[in-house]
Amino acid sequence: MSRFVVGLIGSGIGGSLTPLMHEAEARRLGLDYEYRLIDLDALDAGADDLHAILQRAEADGLAAVNVTHPVKQAVIPLLTDLTADASQIGAVNLVRFEGGRRVGDNTDWLGFRLGMERQLAGAATTAVAQFGAGGAGAAVAYALLGLGAERLALVEPDRSRAELLAARLGSAFPRARVELVEPSETRAVLAKVDGAVNATPLGMHGHPGMSFDPRQLRADAWVADAVYFPLETELIGAARAAGLPVADGGWMAVGQAVASLKKITGAEPSLDRVREDFIRFQRAGLTAAARDAARVGGGGH
Numbered sequence: 001m002s003r004f005v006v007g008l009i010g011s012g013i014g015g016s017l018t019p020l021m022h023e024a025e026a027r028r029l030g031l032d033y034e035y036r037l038i039d040l041d042a043l044d045a046g047a048d049d050l051h052a053i054l055q056r057a058e059a060d061g062l063a064a065v066n067v068t069h070p071v072k073q074a075v076i077p078l079l080t081d082l083t084a085d086a087s088q089i090g091a092v093n094l095v096r097f098e099g100g101r102r103v104g105d106n107t108d109w110l111g112f113r114l115g116m117e118r119q120l121a122g123a124a125t126t127a128v129a130q131f132g133a134g135g136a137g138a139a140v141a142y143a144l145l146g147l148g149a150e151r152l153a154l155v156e157p158d159r160s161r162a163e164l165l166a167a168r169l170g171s172a173f174p175r176a177r178v179e180l181v182e183p184s185e186t187r188a189v190l191a192k193v194d195g196a197v198n199a200t201p202l203g204m205h206g207h208p209g210m211s212f213d214p215r216q217l218r219a220d221a222w223v224a225d226a227v228y229f230p231l232e233t234e235l236i237g238a239a240r241a242a243g244l245p246v247a248d249g250g251w252m253a254v255g256q257a258v259a260s261l262k263k264i265t266g267a268e269p270s271l272d273r274v275r276e277d278f279i280r281f282q283r284a285g286l287t288a289a290a291r292d293a294a295r296v297g298g299g300g301h
Contacts (some may be wrong), residue, residue, distance in 0.1 A: 002031070003033075004026070004033045004034070004063045004064055004265055005033075005036065005060070005061060005062045005063060006034070006035045006062060006064050006065065006264060007035070007036045007037070007038045007062055007064075007065040007066070008037055008038060008065065008066045008067075008288070009038045009040065009050070009065050009066070009067050009068070009071060009075075010038075010068035011039070011040045011069060011290065012041050012206070013039050013068060014037065014287055014288060014289030015229050015288070015289065016068070016229070016287070016288045017190070017228075017229070017253065017278060017281050017282070017286070017287070017288070018035075018066060018253070018256075018288070019288040019291065020277070020281050020287075020288060020291060021253075021274050021277055021278055021281070022035045022260075023035050023260055024277045025063045025258075025261060025269045025270065025273060025274050025277065026261065027266075028273065029267045029268075029269065031265060032262075033071065035288075036062075037288050037289070038053060038057070040071070045097065047070070047071055049210070050071060050074060050075055050078055054075075054078055054095070055153045057097070061237060063096065063097060063264055064094060064095060064096040064097060064260075064263075064264045065068065065095050066093055066260055067092055069134070069135065069136070070134075070135075071132070072091040072092055072093055072136070072265075073090065073091050073092075073135050073138075075092050075095065075104065076090075076091075076092055076104060079092065079095060079102045079103070079104040080101045080102050081101055081103045082103075082104070082105075083103070085105065085109065086104045086105050086106040088166075088168060088169075088172040088183075089106050089108075089138045089139050089142045089143065090138050090164070090165065090168050091106060091108070091134075091135035091138040091139060092104035092105065092135075093107060093139070093256060093260075094106065094260050094264075096263065099141055101256030101276070105258040107144050107260045107261060107263070108135075108136060108139035108140075108252065108256050109140070109142045109146070110255050110256065111139075111251065111254065111256035111257075111259065112140050112144075112168070112224075112255070112282050113146065113147060113224065113255075114251050114252070114254075114255035114271075115248075115249070115251030115252045116143070116147060119224075119246070119247035119248070119251060120195075120222050120224070120247045121243065121248075123166070123194070123195060123222050124195070125194055125195065126149065126150050126151065127149070127150065127151040127152075127192065127193045127194050128144050128149045128153070128193055128194060128195050128196065128197065129152075129155065129186070129189050129190055129193045129195075129196040129197070129212070130144065130151055130152060130155065130197045130199055131155045131156075131186075131196070131197065131198050131199060131211035131212055132155075132156060132199035132200035132211065132226075133154055133156035133161050133165045133198055134161070134199070134200070136199050137156070137165070137189050137200070137226075138165055138168075140199040140226055141165065141169055141178070142172070144197070145169060145172070145173040145178075146173075149176060149198070150177065151177045151179065151193075152169070152176065152179070153179050153181045153189045154175070154178055154179065154180055154181060155165060155181045155182075155183060155212075155285060157183060157190065159287045163180065165178075166179075166180060186212055186216075190212060190213075190216040190217050190221075191216060191217070191218065192218075193217070193218075193226065194221055194222070195217075195221050195222035196212055196214070196221065196223055196224075196225065197224040197226065198210070198211045198212070198223075198224070198225045198226060198227065198233075199226045201227070202227075203225060203227040203230075203233030203235050203236075204229060204233075205230065210233075210234050210235045210267075211235070212235075213238070214235065214239040214242050214244055215242050217244065219243070219244075221244060222244055222245045222246065222247070223235065223236065223239035223245075223246050223247075224246065225246070225247070225248055225249050226249050227249045228249030228250050228252065229249050229284055231249070231250050232248070233248070233249075235285050236248050250275070250278060250279070250282075251275070254274050254275045254278050255271070255274055257274060258270075258271050
């Protein structure tokens with residue numbers, strides 16, 4: 001039986017459910033599979049240490065690493081290859097180690113698209129406002145334009161980052177219009193769009209608040225959030241209270257995990273099974289950090 005060892009590189013990732021989803025589904029698929037946390041905060045490391053971290057992962061025989069905030073873009077110069085999706089998005093959340101090569105890929109956009117299709121099927125997406133243009137935001141925007149958005153209003157305080165994303169998206173989707181919007185102009189923009197998406201860290205545990213007020217949207221608009229920890233963010237709660245249909249970040253998390261697991265192993269994970277796991281882990285308050293603590297206490301697995 002082939003053994004797969006995979007890692008997750010990012011900051012403050014002890015609350016991630018991705019390792020738990022991977023391992024639970026891999027067991028059902030009959031795979032020998034271990035998913036490790038590589039927490040930059042715990043290592044007192046940052047983007048400058050990525051090269052050494054990737055070298056160590058390769059030396060330890062890892063098949064792949066998922067990559068999350070804040071290094072989805074910083075990792076790109078350290079890779080030998082990019083898939084077409086990752087190149088157009090300009091962000092990577094999966095690196096596969098293949099015969100001395102580091103192949104960067106992106107499954108976040110697949111996860112977000114899936115979330116829209118599962119939760120907001122049939123919703124209008126002609127004009128959408130998006131808040132955030134970082135690694136997750138790049139994948140969300142790519143998915144939205146792939147779903148047929150003709151006009152994307154991008155709200156991002158970092159002007160240079162927003163301009164770079166707009167240029168990249170314009171090349172991938174020449175018929176769409178990506179507009180950069182100043183934060184002071186968001187109220188007017190929200191009044192005109194079909195829906196709005198939060199692709200910033202706001203709403204995550206440790207990052208309270210909302211990137212926009214859903215009450216400023218039209219009564220027939222929708223709201224989506226890329227944040228999934230917690231699943232019911234302040235934004236999702238406020239949107240529900242305003243009577244707006246919502247797409248939480250759970251399906252995005254599930255979809256990217258399923259797509260990554262398939263790309264790493266070649267197996268066929270079940271989307272619905274992994275979604276059930278995700279909900280169960282959420283309700284039980286399970287985290288990857290708690291799993292690792294149990295492993296240490298119980299002598300590993």
